[in-house]
Amino acid sequence: MRPALSVATLRRRRIHWRLMNMSSLPGFRDFYPADMALRLHIVRTWREVARRYGFVEYDGPPLESLELYTRKSGEEIVGQLYAFTDQGGREVALRPEMTPTFARMVAARAAGLPKPIKWFSVPQLFRHERPQKGRLREHFQLNLDIVGETSVASDVEVVAAAIDVLREFGLGEEDFEVRYSDRRLISGILVELGVPETGLPGAFAALDKADRESSEWVLDRLAESGVPRGAATDVLALADVDLQELAHRFGGSSEVVDSLERLRRFQTQLEATGLGGFARFDVRLVRGLAYYTGLVFELWDRRGRFRAICGGGRYDDLLEAVGGPALPALGFGMGDVVLAELLRDRDLVPDLSVALDDFVVHVSEEQLPEALRIVHALRGRGRRVAFDYRSRGVARQFKVAHQAGAGRVIVVGPEEVERGECVVRTMATGEERRIGLAELLADSS
Amino acid sequence: MRPALSVATLRRRRIHWRLMNMSSLPGFRDFYPADMALRLHIVRTWREVARRYGFVEYDGPPLESLELYTRKSGEEIVGQLYAFTDQGGREVALRPEMTPTFARMVAARAAGLPKPIKWFSVPQLFRHERPQKGRLREHFQLNLDIVGETSVASDVEVVAAAIDVLREFGLGEEDFEVRYSDRRLISGILVELGVPETGLPGAFAALDKADRESSEWVLDRLAESGVPRGAATDVLALADVDLQELAHRFGGSSEVVDSLERLRRFQTQLEATGLGGFARFDVRLVRGLAYYTGLVFELWDRRGRFRAICGGGRYDDLLEAVGGPALPALGFGMGDVVLAELLRDRDLVPDLSVALDDFVVHVSEEQLPEALRIVHALRGRGRRVAFDYRSRGVARQFKVAHQAGAGRVIVVGPEEVERGECVVRTMATGEERRIGLAELLADSS
Numbered sequence: 001m002r003p004a005l006s007v008a009t010l011r012r013r014r015i016h017w018r019l020m021n022m023s024s025l026p027g028f029r030d031f032y033p034a035d036m037a038l039r040l041h042i043v044r045t046w047r048e049v050a051r052r053y054g055f056v057e058y059d060g061p062p063l064e065s066l067e068l069y070t071r072k073s074g075e076e077i078v079g080q081l082y083a084f085t086d087q088g089g090r091e092v093a094l095r096p097e098m099t100p101t102f103a104r105m106v107a108a109r110a111a112g113l114p115k116p117i118k119w120f121s122v123p124q125l126f127r128h129e130r131p132q133k134g135r136l137r138e139h140f141q142l143n144l145d146i147v148g149e150t151s152v153a154s155d156v157e158v159v160a161a162a163i164d165v166l167r168e169f170g171l172g173e174e175d176f177e178v179r180y181s182d183r184r185l186i187s188g189i190l191v192e193l194g195v196p197e198t199g200l201p202g203a204f205a206a207l208d209k210a211d212r213e214s215s216e217w218v219l220d221r222l223a224e225s226g227v228p229r230g231a232a233t234d235v236l237a238l239a240d241v242d243l244q245e246l247a248h249r250f251g252g253s254s255e256v257v258d259s260l261e262r263l264r265r266f267q268t269q270l271e272a273t274g275l276g277g278f279a280r281f282d283v284r285l286v287r288g289l290a291y292y293t294g295l296v297f298e299l300w301d302r303r304g305r306f307r308a309i310c311g312g313g314r315y316d317d318l319l320e321a322v323g324g325p326a327l328p329a330l331g332f333g334m335g336d337v338v339l340a341e342l343l344r345d346r347d348l349v350p351d352l353s354v355a356l357d358d359f360v361v362h363v364s365e366e367q368l369p370e371a372l373r374i375v376h377a378l379r380g381r382g383r384r385v386a387f388d389y390r391s392r393g394v395a396r397q398f399k400v401a402h403q404a405g406a407g408r409v410i411v412v413g414p415e416e417v418e419r420g421e422c423v424v425r426t427m428a429t430g431e432e433r434r435i436g437l438a439e440l441l442a443d444s445s
Numbered sequence: 446m447r448p449a450l451s452v453a454t455l456r457r458r459r460i461h462w463r464l465m466n467m468s469s470l471p472g473f474r475d476f477y478p479a480d481m482a483l484r485l486h487i488v489r490t491w492r493e494v495a496r497r498y499g500f501v502e503y504d505g506p507p508l509e510s511l512e513l514y515t516r517k518s519g520e521e522i523v524g525q526l527y528a529f530t531d532q533g534g535r536e537v538a539l540r541p542e543m544t545p546t547f548a549r550m551v552a553a554r555a556a557g558l559p560k561p562i563k564w565f566s567v568p569q570l571f572r573h574e575r576p577q578k579g580r581l582r583e584h585f586q587l588n589l590d591i592v593g594e595t596s597v598a599s600d601v602e603v604v605a606a607a608i609d610v611l612r613e614f615g616l617g618e619e620d621f622e623v624r625y626s627d628r629r630l631i632s633g634i635l636v637e638l639g640v641p642e643t644g645l646p647g648a649f650a651a652l653d654k655a656d657r658e659s660s661e662w663v664l665d666r667l668a669e670s671g672v673p674r675g676a677a678t679d680v681l682a683l684a685d686v687d688l689q690e691l692a693h694r695f696g697g698s699s700e701v702v703d704s705l706e707r708l709r710r711f712q713t714q715l716e717a718t719g720l721g722g723f724a725r726f727d728v729r730l731v732r733g734l735a736y737y738t739g740l741v742f743e744l745w746d747r748r749g750r751f752r753a754i755c756g757g758g759r760y761d762d763l764l765e766a767v768g769g770p771a772l773p774a775l776g777f778g779m780g781d782v783v784l785a786e787l788l789r790d791r792d793l794v795p796d797l798s799v800a801l802d803d804f805v806v807h808v809s810e811e812q813l814p815e816a817l818r819i820v821h822a823l824r825g826r827g828r829r830v831a832f833d834y835r836s837r838g839v840a841r842q843f844k845v846a847h848q849a850g851a852g853r854v855i856v857v858g859p860e861e862v863e864r865g866e867c868v869v870r871t872m873a874t875g876e877e878r879r880i881g882l883a884e885l886l887a888d889s890s
Contacts, residue, residue: 028506054831061473084529153834272814273821369717376718386499389598
């Protein structure tokens, strides 16, 4: 066995190198304690709402077989993957999304799991994209899915959960809205307008960009997908059409009629939850991914300052298509980056600093053992407690206690040790009292 | 833009492939909900104890520059790294340990951070080792460190925190012990015994294996490190020597005398915390890593069934040696794999299943909107609530509620809707009562 390098050797090596100058990789974040507190606040809130809805948490490995991703999304996703060959010669990749792992895990136990499966996860995901506002090379994402349900009520459940997550952060109807549509509805309409079946995936991808790109750009993409020019113009003109008008214009298509009926029930039920005011039908909301089969939705900042906060929908054929069980499913993903930007924008990041409950001051080093006894007894009662490791002067210790936001300072000097007492100062009021140790511990639970 | 693949295309591709047959990579874990509950229990407990001790949480990226690791540990660590060249041509690696990231982050802000820095983290770490009992290719690890302190009290603080973490899981003095020593003490002794300075790192590495390997093996390694045969035998014979005997035998070495004095203060202070019974001096406990400079310690199962549960020590020169600030530091790492094995072995995994608070039964589909209203009002009060998405028969719904462990079932039928009431059944007692909705919500906060 070769021993590790000695510190002397390390010292010699550092001539051309300074750790001080190193930073994390571009697009990757360091979470210093204040940043970490916000991340924990976000994850805690995600978990709390998922818990209320009766979902249970799972996770998979951040590193998976490359094949798991290329099979679902095709070779083109490899361009954004952190993919490599490991020491054992396996082609592997850092997970760029959670759905393939989710599908793999559900597939392995599909028969034994009671339906509906209601699972959520909070994975860190990785894509080698150009870092930009709201998009990094890693992010944390709430994934929440229901498997084994086709009911409208399960559509409502997933959308309501997404809304309630944002409400739990303090965001209201004035802050965001849910735009929703139905993939079957839009494909029915496109077919009625003369778009060939083979042109549908291209048409979905083009419509997905209709908000951000010029009409010309969208019309060109539609033409590339084999959509006749006249139909393409009609598709673009759908923007402001409501359900009633659609029913009137496309009443001849059973696909359109059925999905309009389903959308009406969706609306009624969402109203019943009390969350109807957050949601708006938008026929052009299709989402880019080819695999959606019904409801599609996105959550957007009403002030238009950010990318989509959350997106999801129903993917009834996907699990089977990727080689998994033939089970319908739906769900959404919500990332932490845009969400954190939105919370900061609306001043909804709470004070997350954690103050000490108690700081135990010892007057001189002789009282250190007694201070340690008290510190550990208080910690044993669940309190957050610190003391001075160096037995510095009392004034200095009080200053540290103050900076740490301690609620109480407990002073132990020679007299106190002799009498089995201590002095307790409540920092907010300045009130001081001398009490016995038994009383201190009784007061501190 | 190329559109994503259609489901039809995906279907064609799956001919030779079944997701059902895929598993995670060897040495990587899937966390199904029950596994995830245990992982969350472990992480929650780690955080709770770190919090009580006044530590704050940080995190860094799981992917870092390869150089960050090769600089600290030398090129040989590359053999265990998941290292690759990313799309941008950068040499990168999945983090195999947290200390380099910790050193990098502290270095970047060292001047502005109040000392002592008391930070902890719960990273997932990655090493391409042969998977075996207690060792996988990924694990989660509590890292807890203090920077900017040389005091004995800070040594005690870190060891006490490690002990209290295990106590918080329900483990007691009969379950585990802390073995500790001092790297300066052992190097002073080795020098006194005639081991040349250059042979020290090799001697540390050999002693680290003394428990697991034969005496012959250890003697051979010591010889390779330039330790004379006579000295090597003396080193091995140190196993059962206590502090008093060491003071007697090596009283001529100021390094030995100083570190013995420091160890005595360490013992006195650890006794004061009430945790002295967990700890045992073991002169041969050196830990393999070259960079320790003082206290070294490990937590071991007293029944000898598992690998070390936790290990750490003081590394006063490391931050500077790797190009960071000249600050003393100490800390420990505790992984989740051995810990979980130990908890299972001692039957200390609590029941972590999460039951529903309420299940809302609706008698037929007409009452679904009213049920949704109640479900969401209860969730808004923080309760964990589910209902049947398919409006199946009442008996079926009760069965599902029972299986989900619901505390209460709330029944809404046509009569109840008309009167603004519901029937509440307490599942534990079978007691049923009819109450108004206002009363239900008042009862449910």
